[in-house]
Amino acid sequence: MIRLFAILMLLALPARAEQIVLGLSQDEVAITVTFEGSEIIVFGAVSRTAPPPQDSALGVIITIAGPSEPVTVRRKAQQMGIWVNTDAVFVNSAPSFYAVATSAPITDILREVEDLRHRITIPRAIRSAGAVVADSVAFTEALIRIKTDQDLYQMRQGAVTLDQDTLFRSAISMPANLTEGNYDVRIYLTRNGTVIDTYMTTIPVNKVGLERWLYNLAHEQAFIYGLLSLAIAIGAGWLASAVFTLLRR
Numbered sequence: 128m129i130r131l132f133a134i135l136m137l138l139a140l141p142a143r144a145e146q147i148v149l150g151l152s153q154d155e156v157a158i159t160v161t162f163e164g165s166e167i168i169v170f171g172a173v174s175r176t177a178p179p180p181q182d183s184a185l186g187v188i189i190t191i192a193g194p195s196e197p198v199t200v201r202r203k204a205q206q207m208g209i210w211v212n213t214d215a216v217f218v219n220s221a222p223s224f225y226a227v228a229t230s231a232p233i234t235d236i237l238r239e240v241e242d243l244r245h246r247i248t249i250p251r252a253i254r255s256a257g258a259v260v261a262d263s264v265a266f267t268e269a270l271i272r273i274k275t276d277q278d279l280y281q282m283r284q285g286a287v288t289l290d291q292d293t294l295f296r297s298a299i300s301m302p303a304n305l306t307e308g309n310y311d312v313r314i315y316l317t318r319n320g321t322v323i324d325t326y327m328t329t330i331p332v333n334k335v336g337l338e339r340w341l342y343n344l345a346h347e348q349a350f351i352y353g354l355l356s357l358a359i360a361i362g363a364g365w366l367a368s369a370v371f372t373l374l375r376r
Contacts, residue, residue, distance in 0.1 A: 144175060144176055144177050144179075144323075145173050145174070145175050145179065145185075145316055145323060145324055146173070146174045146175075146324050147171055147172075147173065147174075147314050147316060147324055147325070147326035148171050148172045148173070148174050149169070149170075149171040149312075149314060149326050149328060165300075165301045166298055166299070166300050166301065167191065167298070167299050167301060167312075167330065168296065168297070168298045168299075169189050169191075169228075169296070169297050169298075169299065169312065169314070170294075170295065170296040170297075171294075171295055171296075171314065171326075172293055172294050172295070173185070173292065173293050173294075173295070173316065179292055180318065183318045183319045184231075184236075184292075184318070185230075185289065185292045185316065185317070185318060186229070186230055186231055186235070186236025186237065186315075186316070186317035186318070186320075187229070187230040187236075187287045187289055187295045187314065187315070187316060187317075188227065188228070188229050188230070188233075188236065188237065188247060188287075188314070188315040188317065189226075189227070189228045189229075189287060189297050189299070189312070189313070189314050189315075190225070190226065190227050190228075190252075190311075190312070190313045190315075191225070191226045191299055191301075191310055191311070191312050191313075191330075192222045192224070192225050192252065192310065192311045192313070193222050193223040193224030193225065193279075193305065193306050193308065193310050193332075194222070194223050194306055194307075194308035194309065194310075195220045195221060195222050195223070196220075196221065196222075196223055196306070197217065197218065197219050197220065197221070198217075198218045198221045198270060199216070199217050199218070200216045200218060200266040200267075200269055200270050216266035216267070218253060218266075218267065218270060220253070221252075221253045221270065222252055222253075223279065223305075223306035223308075224279050224280075224301065224302075224305060224306065224310065225249055225252055225274075225279070225280050225281070226280070226281040226282075226283070226299045226301075227247065227248060227249065227281065227282050227283065228281075228283045228286040228287050228297040228299055229283070229284050229285065229286065229287055230285070230287040230288075230289040230295065231284070231285060232284050232285070233248065233282075233284055235320075236317045236320060237315075237320055237322075238320035238321060241317070241320060241321055241322050244322075245315065245322060245325075247315065248282075249271055249280055249282060250267065250268075250271065253267055253270065253271070277302070277304065278300070278302040279302065279304070281299070281300075283297075283299070286298075286299075301332075305332055306332075307332055308331075308332060309329045309330070309331055309332070310329065310330045310331075310332055311327060311328075311329055312327065312328050312329065313325060313326070313327045314326045314327075
Protein backbone atom coordinates (compact mmCIF):
# COMPACT_ATOMS: atom_id res chain seq x y z
CA MET A 128 0.00 0.00 0.00
CA ILE A 129 2.82 2.39 0.92
CA ARG A 130 4.68 1.54 -2.32
CA LEU A 131 1.54 2.22 -4.38
CA PHE A 132 1.06 5.55 -2.63
CA ALA A 133 4.69 6.53 -3.38
CA ILE A 134 4.28 5.68 -7.08
CA LEU A 135 1.09 7.76 -7.28
CA MET A 136 2.87 10.69 -5.64
CA LEU A 137 5.71 10.49 -8.17
CA LEU A 138 3.27 10.40 -11.06
CA ALA A 139 1.51 13.42 -9.65
CA LEU A 140 4.72 15.51 -9.63
CA PRO A 141 5.03 17.97 -12.51
CA ALA A 142 7.48 16.93 -15.23
CA ARG A 143 10.59 19.05 -15.59
CA ALA A 144 10.39 21.38 -18.58
CA GLU A 145 13.95 20.59 -19.74
CA GLN A 146 15.80 17.30 -19.29
CA ILE A 147 19.11 15.86 -20.48
CA VAL A 148 19.43 12.98 -22.92
CA LEU A 149 23.08 11.89 -22.97
CA GLY A 150 25.46 9.89 -25.16
CA LEU A 151 29.15 8.98 -24.94
CA SER A 152 31.66 8.10 -27.64
CA GLN A 153 32.88 5.14 -25.52
CA ASP A 154 31.67 3.50 -22.36
CA GLU A 155 35.08 2.50 -20.98
CA VAL A 156 38.79 3.36 -21.20
CA ALA A 157 41.36 0.56 -21.37
CA ILE A 158 44.88 1.27 -20.07
CA THR A 159 47.44 -0.83 -21.94
CA VAL A 160 51.24 -0.80 -22.04
CA THR A 161 51.13 1.57 -25.05
CA PHE A 162 48.33 3.76 -23.64
CA GLU A 163 49.01 7.41 -24.51
CA GLY A 164 45.73 8.97 -23.45
CA SER A 165 42.20 9.03 -24.74
CA GLU A 166 39.47 11.43 -25.79
CA ILE A 167 35.92 11.17 -24.53
CA ILE A 168 33.22 12.81 -26.64
CA VAL A 169 30.17 13.74 -24.60
CA PHE A 170 27.11 14.56 -26.66
CA GLY A 171 23.43 14.83 -25.97
CA ALA A 172 20.21 16.75 -26.34
CA VAL A 173 17.75 18.66 -24.24
CA SER A 174 14.29 17.09 -24.10
CA ARG A 175 11.46 19.57 -23.54
CA THR A 176 7.81 19.34 -22.59
CA ALA A 177 7.24 23.02 -23.41
CA PRO A 178 8.87 25.75 -25.53
CA PRO A 179 12.12 27.05 -23.99
CA PRO A 180 12.01 30.33 -22.06
CA GLN A 181 12.91 33.37 -24.16
CA ASP A 182 14.06 35.54 -21.28
CA SER A 183 17.11 33.45 -20.26
CA ALA A 184 19.96 31.64 -21.98
CA LEU A 185 20.58 27.93 -21.54
CA GLY A 186 23.94 26.88 -20.09
CA VAL A 187 25.57 23.44 -20.27
CA ILE A 188 28.36 22.30 -17.93
CA ILE A 189 30.10 18.92 -18.27
CA THR A 190 32.43 17.51 -15.61
CA ILE A 191 34.46 14.30 -15.52
CA ALA A 192 35.88 13.32 -12.12
CA GLY A 193 38.33 10.52 -11.41
CA PRO A 194 38.56 8.56 -8.14
CA SER A 195 39.20 10.80 -5.14
CA GLU A 196 42.34 10.30 -3.08
CA PRO A 197 44.10 12.01 -0.14
CA VAL A 198 46.99 14.32 -1.05
CA THR A 199 49.60 16.04 1.09
CA VAL A 200 50.91 19.33 -0.30
CA ARG A 201 54.24 20.49 1.14
CA ARG A 202 56.09 23.76 0.96
CA LYS A 203 59.86 23.68 0.45
CA ALA A 204 62.20 26.31 1.83
CA GLN A 205 65.96 26.75 1.70
CA GLN A 206 67.59 26.38 5.10
CA MET A 207 71.39 26.48 5.48
CA GLY A 208 71.74 25.93 1.73
CA ILE A 209 69.50 22.84 1.68
CA TRP A 210 65.93 22.63 0.36
CA VAL A 211 63.73 20.98 2.99
CA ASN A 212 59.99 20.52 3.55
CA THR A 213 58.55 23.06 5.99
CA ASP A 214 54.76 23.57 6.10
CA ALA A 215 52.20 21.08 4.83
CA VAL A 216 48.48 20.80 4.18
CA PHE A 217 46.58 17.51 4.05
CA VAL A 218 43.84 17.41 1.42
CA ASN A 219 41.59 14.56 2.49
CA SER A 220 39.63 14.31 -0.77
CA ALA A 221 40.90 15.46 -4.15
CA PRO A 222 39.91 13.94 -7.50
CA SER A 223 42.79 12.27 -9.29
CA PHE A 224 41.41 13.75 -12.53
CA TYR A 225 38.91 16.55 -12.96
CA ALA A 226 37.79 18.28 -16.14
CA VAL A 227 35.17 21.00 -16.52
CA ALA A 228 33.80 22.05 -19.92
CA THR A 229 31.22 24.81 -20.30
CA SER A 230 29.14 26.35 -23.07
CA ALA A 231 30.00 29.89 -21.90
CA PRO A 232 32.16 31.59 -19.26
CA ILE A 233 31.43 29.85 -15.97
CA THR A 234 30.52 33.08 -14.20
CA ASP A 235 27.85 33.78 -16.81
CA ILE A 236 25.99 30.49 -16.43
CA LEU A 237 26.58 29.43 -12.81
CA ARG A 238 25.92 31.31 -9.58
CA GLU A 239 28.31 31.01 -6.66
CA VAL A 240 25.61 29.51 -4.44
CA GLU A 241 24.91 26.81 -7.04
CA ASP A 242 28.62 26.05 -7.27
CA LEU A 243 28.74 25.64 -3.48
CA ARG A 244 25.74 23.31 -3.60
CA HIS A 245 26.86 21.06 -6.45
CA ARG A 246 30.69 21.42 -6.14
CA ILE A 247 31.17 21.94 -9.86
CA THR A 248 34.33 24.04 -10.27
CA ILE A 249 37.76 22.63 -9.45
CA PRO A 250 38.30 24.47 -6.13
CA ARG A 251 34.87 23.36 -4.91
CA ALA A 252 35.60 19.73 -5.80
CA ILE A 253 38.57 19.69 -3.39
CA ARG A 254 38.12 19.42 0.36
CA SER A 255 41.01 20.31 2.70
CA ALA A 256 41.45 19.24 6.30
CA GLY A 257 44.21 18.97 8.87
CA ALA A 258 46.04 22.10 7.72
CA VAL A 259 49.06 22.99 9.86
CA VAL A 260 49.45 26.45 8.35
CA ALA A 261 47.17 29.45 8.17
CA ASP A 262 47.28 29.95 4.38
CA SER A 263 45.82 26.57 3.40
CA VAL A 264 44.12 28.26 0.41
CA ALA A 265 47.57 28.86 -1.10
CA PHE A 266 48.35 25.15 -0.76
CA THR A 267 45.08 24.20 -2.45
CA GLU A 268 45.90 26.59 -5.28
CA ALA A 269 49.34 24.99 -5.55
CA LEU A 270 47.75 21.54 -5.82
CA ILE A 271 45.46 22.80 -8.59
CA ARG A 272 48.42 24.36 -10.39
CA ILE A 273 50.48 21.15 -10.20
CA LYS A 274 47.59 18.98 -11.40
CA THR A 275 46.82 21.46 -14.18
CA ASP A 276 50.43 21.33 -15.39
CA GLN A 277 50.09 17.52 -15.53
CA ASP A 278 46.86 17.92 -17.57
CA LEU A 279 44.97 16.16 -14.76
CA TYR A 280 42.87 19.23 -13.96
CA GLN A 281 41.24 21.01 -16.89
CA MET A 282 39.02 24.09 -16.97
CA ARG A 283 37.73 24.53 -20.55
CA GLN A 284 35.32 27.42 -20.74
CA GLY A 285 33.42 27.62 -24.00
CA ALA A 286 34.41 24.07 -25.00
CA VAL A 287 30.81 22.82 -25.14
CA THR A 288 29.11 23.43 -28.48
CA LEU A 289 25.42 24.23 -28.02
CA ASP A 290 23.26 24.20 -31.15
CA GLN A 291 19.87 25.95 -31.08
CA ASP A 292 19.64 25.43 -27.31
CA THR A 293 18.96 21.74 -27.96
CA LEU A 294 22.03 19.75 -29.06
CA PHE A 295 25.33 19.90 -27.17
CA ARG A 296 28.73 18.31 -27.71
CA SER A 297 32.21 18.46 -26.19
CA ALA A 298 35.46 16.49 -26.49
CA ILE A 299 37.50 16.05 -23.29
CA SER A 300 41.08 14.78 -23.46
CA MET A 301 42.21 12.29 -20.83
CA PRO A 302 46.01 12.04 -20.36
CA ALA A 303 48.11 8.90 -20.17
CA ASN A 304 48.75 9.18 -16.41
CA LEU A 305 45.22 8.23 -15.36
CA THR A 306 44.36 6.54 -12.08
CA GLU A 307 42.44 3.31 -12.44
CA GLY A 308 38.82 3.36 -11.27
CA ASN A 309 35.37 4.70 -12.09
CA TYR A 310 35.12 8.18 -13.59
CA ASP A 311 31.91 10.10 -12.94
CA VAL A 312 30.50 12.11 -15.84
CA ARG A 313 28.03 14.82 -14.83
CA ILE A 314 26.06 17.22 -17.02
CA TYR A 315 24.32 20.29 -15.64
CA LEU A 316 21.71 22.43 -17.38
CA THR A 317 21.44 25.98 -16.07
CA ARG A 318 19.25 29.02 -16.59
CA ASN A 319 19.88 32.36 -14.92
CA GLY A 320 22.82 30.71 -13.16
CA THR A 321 20.60 28.09 -11.49
CA VAL A 322 20.93 24.35 -12.11
CA ILE A 323 17.62 23.10 -13.56
CA ASP A 324 18.60 19.51 -14.41
CA THR A 325 21.49 17.10 -13.88
CA TYR A 326 22.53 13.79 -15.39
CA MET A 327 25.23 11.38 -14.22
CA THR A 328 26.88 8.29 -15.67
CA THR A 329 30.11 6.38 -15.07
CA ILE A 330 33.05 5.44 -17.29
CA PRO A 331 35.29 2.63 -15.97
CA VAL A 332 39.02 3.09 -16.53
CA ASN A 333 40.89 -0.21 -16.12
CA LYS A 334 44.24 -1.75 -16.88
CA VAL A 335 44.07 -4.62 -19.38
CA GLY A 336 46.42 -7.14 -20.94
CA LEU A 337 50.06 -7.17 -19.82
CA GLU A 338 49.54 -4.00 -17.77
CA ARG A 339 46.81 -5.71 -15.71
CA TRP A 340 48.87 -8.89 -15.29
CA LEU A 341 51.92 -7.00 -14.00
CA TYR A 342 49.76 -4.88 -11.68
CA ASN A 343 48.06 -7.93 -10.16
CA LEU A 344 51.37 -9.78 -9.84
CA ALA A 345 53.02 -6.84 -8.03
CA HIS A 346 50.13 -6.39 -5.57
CA GLU A 347 49.00 -9.98 -5.02
CA GLN A 348 52.25 -11.98 -5.36
CA ALA A 349 54.99 -9.52 -4.48
CA PHE A 350 57.62 -12.24 -3.85
CA ILE A 351 57.21 -13.77 -7.32
CA TYR A 352 57.17 -10.26 -8.84
CA GLY A 353 60.46 -9.49 -7.08
CA LEU A 354 62.06 -12.73 -8.32
CA LEU A 355 60.85 -12.02 -11.86
CA SER A 356 62.26 -8.48 -11.72
CA LEU A 357 65.58 -9.83 -10.46
CA ALA A 358 65.71 -12.45 -13.20
CA ILE A 359 65.00 -9.83 -15.87
CA ALA A 360 67.73 -7.58 -14.45
CA ILE A 361 70.25 -10.44 -14.42
CA GLY A 362 69.27 -11.48 -17.94
CA ALA A 363 69.59 -7.92 -19.24
CA GLY A 364 73.02 -7.57 -17.62
CA TRP A 365 74.21 -10.87 -19.08
CA LEU A 366 72.92 -9.92 -22.55
CA ALA A 367 74.67 -6.53 -22.41
CA SER A 368 77.91 -8.21 -21.34
CA ALA A 369 77.66 -10.74 -24.18
CA VAL A 370 77.08 -7.97 -26.73
CA PHE A 371 80.13 -5.99 -25.55
CA THR A 372 82.25 -9.18 -25.65
CA LEU A 373 81.25 -9.80 -29.26
CA LEU A 374 82.00 -6.19 -30.22
CA ARG A 375 85.52 -6.41 -28.81
CA ARG A 376 86.41 -9.36 -31.02
